[in-house]
Structures are given as C-alpha cells and as structure tokens.
Amino acid sequence: MPQLKQPPSLESIVLQSLQRFILTLGQKLLGKVCSGTPATVLPTRWGMPSFLVRENCSKSSELEELRYFLHPGLPLNLSNSVTSAVLEAIATVISRAKCTYDGFSKSGDDCCRDIIENMISVALHAQVARVDLLQWPWFIGEILLKHLGNFQHLEVLKLWPGSWSPVWTTVVEMLENGHCLLNNLVSFSMRCHCTDKILQVLAHSTRLQYLDVMFSVDVTDTCVSSLLQLNNLKVVNMCSTSLSAQGYTELLIGLPHLSKLVWFDLNCHALGNMKMSPLSLHSYEASRVSIDHLIILVHICPYLTQVSLHWVEADLSVLGALKHLQEVKLAQCSAVNSNLKGLLEIIGYNIISLELHELRDVDLLMIGALCVNLKKMSLVCDLQSVEESFLGIKTPLFKELKDLKFGSEYSECLFFNCTNIxxxxxxxxxxxxxxxxxxxxxxxxxxxxxxxxxxxxxxxxxxxxxxxxxxxxxxxxxxxxxxxxxxxxxxxxxxxxxxxxxxxxxxxxxxxxxxxxx
Incomplete structure (x- = not known):
C-alpha cells in the first residue's frame, strides 16, 4: 500500500490557510454580483474599450486591506511563495465561477471579471522573480502580462501564447521599447511572438543563460550581433525561426560557453561551413543525416554528450568516436539499416538516456545487454520479437532503468526486468x-x-x-x-x-x- 502522508511544515500550513481564506473571500465577492448563468460575450481586453459595467462593482474594502496584509516585511522567497499560493487559490475561484464555462476566456460577467483581476493585482508585488504563463490559467496569465512592466527583479520570464489576444501586441511593443526591466534575467522564453528588436533589448541582460524563441518567424540573422553580446548563454532554442545556416554558424563560433543550440541542421549545411574546431558544443540536433554529416560532426564537436538525429541514412557506429556521448535520440529510421547495434557495441556502457521514436526493427535484447547503465528510455517504435531469447539470459537487464516511456506492443522481457523503475x-x-x-x-x-x-x-x-x-x-x-x-x-x-x-x-x-x- 502507498505510504502515509507526513506532517506538513509550518510554512505549508500557513500557505494552505491563506489559500482557504482567499478562496472563501473570492467566492463571497463573486456571490454578490455573479449572474450564475454562463454567457458568451466579447471579453474585456487590455488596450481595448471595456464594457459598460456597474460602477465600482469590483471595489472592496476586503481587497484593499488584503493589499497591505500580504507582502510587507516578508523575505523575498517567502513573498514569492505567498504570491504563488494566492494565485493557485484564485485559479480555483475561477474554476468554480458559475458565470463562465471557459475560465473567463470568452464568457463571464464583467463584474466577476473585474473582481478576479483586482484579486490577482493584490497578490502581485514588485519583487516577483518568476513569471511562467504555462503555470496559470489563461485569464491569470493575461493579467500577469498587464503587470509585466511593474516587476523590477525578474529572473525567469516564460511567455507562452496559450491563445492569441490583443495583449500580445502590447507586450511585444513594451519589450521592444525597453519598458520592462530585464537586466536580471537568467532565463527568457517567448515562443511564436519574439522579434529581432526584443533580442536587441535583451543584449543588455548579461546574466542570461537560457533563451527560447522557438516558432518566432520574426527572429532572423539580424539578431546574431545582439546575441553575441551575451557571453553567459548556455542553452539557446532557435528551432523553427528564420535563422539561416550562416547565422547558426556565427552563434556557434561567437558564444564561448554555449553548450546547446537547438536548430535542426538540415543536411549538415551549418557544420559543413565551419572553419574551426573543436567546438565546446554539448548538444546537437539534425535531420536527413548522411555518413559525411556524421564524420564532420565527430571532427568538429568531439565533446558532445547529447545528439538528436532524424531520418538517419548513415552508419551510426561513426558516433562511437564521441567518448562523452551519454544521451541519444533517434527518429524516423531503421535500427538495423542505421547500425544502432554498432554504435551501442562501442559506447553502450556510457549511454544513460535512449529515445527511439518511430524506429523500425528495434532489438530490446541488444539494448539491454549493451546499455548496462541506461537510466532513462523512451520507446515509441516497432520492436523485434525476442521474448524467447530473453529466457536464456541469466544476468538481469535494465536493472539501472529509472524512467521508462513506452508506446509499443507490450513486452514481458522488458517489464519483468525493470525492477528499479x-x-x-x-x-x-x-x-x-x-x-x-x-x-x-x-x-x-x-x-x-x-x-x-x-x-x-x-x-x-x-x-x-x-x-x-x-x-x-x-x-x-x-x-x-x-x-x-x-x-x-x-x-x-x-x-x-x-x-x-x-x-x-x-x-x-x-x-x-x-x-x-x-
């Protein structure tokens, strides 16, 4: 049977009590004005005309008192915990509101919408260090965007466009014009909507280590000169942007601490133009991989610990020269034709993570016998039938495996052996x-x-x-x-x-x- 719960910490008890208080207060305030009937309306948007609502319907003495109660005198880490706890309670209030069926995305009373917005505003403080839109329902995320310019010590900013709204246009303008304080950023993610101008502003964020602008088609080679000023960058995701192979090459050469640059190198166009080696790159992703591609890769990037290759038409045993390689991800190819066995025979003992997606002819017995230190494995592929072969194996296989993602036909030989999963x-x-x-x-x-x-x-x-x-x-x-x-x-x-x-x-x-x- 599962274990019993342990007594919570004093901090946890206080935060849970605060959440119950916010939940009770929110339901009380909504109960005074809520129509109780979901109706689709044109939602109020930042920067757009508001509805004609009952005057002062969102003002509350309780909220004004709460504003001065939550944060004064608290240490920064505890203040951030209070903010998260209050926002979680508000998310519950939103989910229970009777006037909306979609969390105030396209339905809901205007008075209720205003009350929720005021409650969120009360929970926020200028020292907020982390904003992650994925963490919250859509409406809370939109209110966070409204207050983005008020946060003075942001270290992590993740802007995920759950759905389009005019707010995004205003946020892009704010970031491009430098109206947000981003100097303390360590991690910045803005998929789909990032631009070269935003990255130009980020050039002053010298502490930045992680950058993700995936799917942002307005990010081009123009941003390269800005990114080259960020000497502490370690991980950059430029996948599905308008960055060219030349821009990719310039980033590889000009960023000394870069360990991972996510940008699918099609047919080795970028690495093929490199004039220097070796690079300090630790991670590499490419598609339509040929034998010449792998030879260049081994020569220029000898310190790779992770590779992700799609549509491989080459002998993978060439990668055996990468003595630091620990994580391998393969997709859309044949395990036999690409000689996966040849690679694992050379460095299988060093592999701790193996992901195989849409691969054919995968031999589980071979993987278990050669990858004795494998800790994480993902199998969404066609497996060879080797159940009888496993019966003759006396040494336990997959004994180090801790994390398994499985999307194939059930295999007793695998599941019977994963005793430490x-x-x-x-x-x-x-x-x-x-x-x-x-x-x-x-x-x-x-x-x-x-x-x-x-x-x-x-x-x-x-x-x-x-x-x-x-x-x-x-x-x-x-x-x-x-x-x-x-x-x-x-x-x-x-x-x-x-x-x-x-x-x-x-x-x-x-x-x-x-x-x-x-």
Whole structure:
C-alpha cells in the first residue's frame, strides 16, 4: 500500500490557510454580483474599450486591506511563495465561477471579471522573480502580462501564447521599447511572438543563460550581433525561426560557453561551413543525416554528450568516436539499416538516456545487454520479437532503468526486468490489460515505482488500480484513468475519498495532466 502522508511544515500550513481564506473571500465577492448563468460575450481586453459595467462593482474594502496584509516585511522567497499560493487559490475561484464555462476566456460577467483581476493585482508585488504563463490559467496569465512592466527583479520570464489576444501586441511593443526591466534575467522564453528588436533589448541582460524563441518567424540573422553580446548563454532554442545556416554558424563560433543550440541542421549545411574546431558544443540536433554529416560532426564537436538525429541514412557506429556521448535520440529510421547495434557495441556502457521514436526493427535484447547503465528510455517504435531469447539470459537487464516511456506492443522481457523503475508512462499499448498487469506484478512487484501514467492502452478496470495499490509501496501518482475503458469517474472519486480518509500519500488523477517541456 502507498505510504502515509507526513506532517506538513509550518510554512505549508500557513500557505494552505491563506489559500482557504482567499478562496472563501473570492467566492463571497463573486456571490454578490455573479449572474450564475454562463454567457458568451466579447471579453474585456487590455488596450481595448471595456464594457459598460456597474460602477465600482469590483471595489472592496476586503481587497484593499488584503493589499497591505500580504507582502510587507516578508523575505523575498517567502513573498514569492505567498504570491504563488494566492494565485493557485484564485485559479480555483475561477474554476468554480458559475458565470463562465471557459475560465473567463470568452464568457463571464464583467463584474466577476473585474473582481478576479483586482484579486490577482493584490497578490502581485514588485519583487516577483518568476513569471511562467504555462503555470496559470489563461485569464491569470493575461493579467500577469498587464503587470509585466511593474516587476523590477525578474529572473525567469516564460511567455507562452496559450491563445492569441490583443495583449500580445502590447507586450511585444513594451519589450521592444525597453519598458520592462530585464537586466536580471537568467532565463527568457517567448515562443511564436519574439522579434529581432526584443533580442536587441535583451543584449543588455548579461546574466542570461537560457533563451527560447522557438516558432518566432520574426527572429532572423539580424539578431546574431545582439546575441553575441551575451557571453553567459548556455542553452539557446532557435528551432523553427528564420535563422539561416550562416547565422547558426556565427552563434556557434561567437558564444564561448554555449553548450546547446537547438536548430535542426538540415543536411549538415551549418557544420559543413565551419572553419574551426573543436567546438565546446554539448548538444546537437539534425535531420536527413548522411555518413559525411556524421564524420564532420565527430571532427568538429568531439565533446558532445547529447545528439538528436532524424531520418538517419548513415552508419551510426561513426558516433562511437564521441567518448562523452551519454544521451541519444533517434527518429524516423531503421535500427538495423542505421547500425544502432554498432554504435551501442562501442559506447553502450556510457549511454544513460535512449529515445527511439518511430524506429523500425528495434532489438530490446541488444539494448539491454549493451546499455548496462541506461537510466532513462523512451520507446515509441516497432520492436523485434525476442521474448524467447530473453529466457536464456541469466544476468538481469535494465536493472539501472529509472524512467521508462513506452508506446509499443507490450513486452514481458522488458517489464519483468525493470525492477528499479521509478517513473513509468505507457501509451498506445493495446494489449495491456488487467490480466497482463496481474502477471507483471507477480514477476515484478514494482516496489520502487513512484509515478505511473497509463493512457489510451488496453481495457483496464478498478482491479488494476487495487493491484497497483497493494503491490507498489512507493506509488505517489497514478494518472490517465479516463482512457482505461473499465473505470468510471465516480469510482475514482470514491477511491480518492477513501485514500484521503486513510491519510495515504497518493494522487489518483482522472486525466493525465498536460506537461509541456520548453
């Protein structure tokens, strides 16, 4: 059975109490003005005319008092924790509002909208160090954008366009004109909407180490001179921008500490033009890879620890010369024709992460025997049938594997051997059912498993849930039950209530949360 919850810290208790207070206050304020009927309206937008709403409907003495209560005298790290806790409570208030069906995106009463906006404004303070739009619902993110110019010590700024709104036009103008204080930035992400002018302003952010402007077509070679002033840059994502091979080459040469530059080098056009070597680059991504491409790569980038290659038409054993290589990601090719075995025979002992997407003829036995130190593996590919071959293997395989993402036909030889797995994500495994789980837990009880996600696989029922709870002593998260087929939402709710009564430290989630890595 899962372990019992441990007593929370004093700080956690205080923050939870604050969240309950904000939730109660928000529902009380909305209850005074909310129509209770969802209606689609043209939402109020920053920089656009507001609706004619009841005068002063959003003003509240409680909110004015709260403004002076939350932050004065608090240390910066605690003040940021208070802000996050309050915003989480406001997100709950939004989800329970009766006048909107989409979190005030395109529906909701104007008075309720104004109250929520004022509550968010009260929660913010000038010393906010981190703004991440992915962390919050759309409406909270839009209010954060309105206050972007007020934050004086931003270190992390992640601007993710969940949906288009006129706010983005204003934000772009603010950033281009230098109206936001970005000198302390360590990490900046702005996908889709970044421009050369914004990067020109960022040239003064000398502490910047991480930059992500993926999908921003207005980022061109013009930005190269600005980025070359950022000598502390370590990771840059320029994928799907208008950067050319020449611009890519200039960045590689001019940024001495750059370890990762995400930009798919098609047919080795960029590296092929390099006149100097070796580079200090640690990560490289390319598509339509030929043997000449790999030879150039090994010569110019001998310190690579990570490679990501798509549409490989070459002998991968050439990469065996990369003695520091630890992470390999391959997609859209044949494991046999590209000689994956040849590569792993040379440096398989050094590989700790292996991701194979849409590969053909993948030999699990070969991977397990050669990659003895493998800790993370992702398999969304066609596997060779080697179940009988595994029966003759006496040495346990995959014993170091901690993280597995599996999207192929179920393989006993793999799952029976992963005795130390901590995180397991299964999808598109149509022959994964209750009987398979029962047999698996008999052979491998998954005692170290902490996070399990099963989605869009075979027919699973509450029998599997109870088997997992009985066997997996360290299980903390079980998610994706909405796609199991044999489980109802009511059953999951009842089980969650039972786990809460027993004080079990486990989350059982009906839907698999959306995780976006950027």
């Amino acid at each position: 901590r995180k397991l994500e299964i999808s598109r495994c149509q022959n994964f059912n209750d009987n398979v789980v029962a047999t698996l837990l008999t052979k491998n009880p998954l005692k170290q498993l902490q996070v399990l996600s099963i989605a869009h696989s075979g027919q699973l029922s509450m029998k599997t849930v109870h088997l997992l709870l009985e066997s997996c002593d360290n299980l903390r998260v079980l998610e994706g039950l909405d796609s199991w087929g044999g489980v109802s939402k009511l059953q999951v709710m009842e089980l969650c209530m039972e786990m809460k009564r027993k004080n079990m430290d486990i989350e059982i989630l009906w839907k698999k949360p959306l995780h976006i890595s950027w």
